[in-house]
Amino acid sequence: MSDNASHARTRIDKWLWAARFFKTRSLAKAAIESGHVHCQGQRIKVSREVAVGMQLRIRQGFDYKTVDVLAISDVRGPAAAAQLLYAETPESLAERAEQTAQRQAMNLAHPDHRPNKKERRQIHRFQRDVGSGG
Known part of the structure; x- marks a missing residue:
């Protein structure tokens, strides 16, 4: 000071x-x-x-x-x-922690990369299995 x-x-x-x-x-x-x-x-x-x-x-x-x-x-x-x-203030710290958690949760819905060949096969296999009901 x-x-x-x-x-x-x-x-x-x-x-x-x-x-x-x-x-x-x-x-x-x-x-x-x-x-x-x-x-x-x-x-x-x-x-x-x-x-x-x-x-x-x-x-x-x-x-x-x-x-x-x-x-x-x-x-x-x-x-x-x-x-x-x-x-x-403690309220401010709690509010910021909550907002950070919400932002991180929203980012999980959007992966940070495009699926590679193996991941695309897994996605297609999953969609095919779910779509056929089995």
Whole structure:
């Protein structure tokens, strides 16, 4: 954490970058402007200052993370230090785990390769056997 932690005045885009939610400040700014970051259920502006105790809902890809702000920093440090800036809520962790499981289940319905010759024979044999009722 930086010396600015005592001042506790940092813009939300800078904090999101320092907490390693986004790779660059411009990506953090774009996410905020697109409505992917909410504070206490409300859309926020890039210039909003972050404060300890705020609850943020951040969309990253398919996932939403709900985090509580524990500390303020405007310096991007190592990942271990960045994880000390926030705590993800247990509900958010459970929701993300459930969504991940659903996505994985959907991917099982679509194999990642086309059937090879042996697998095609097995498919045809299965279809022939099921179709004849035997």
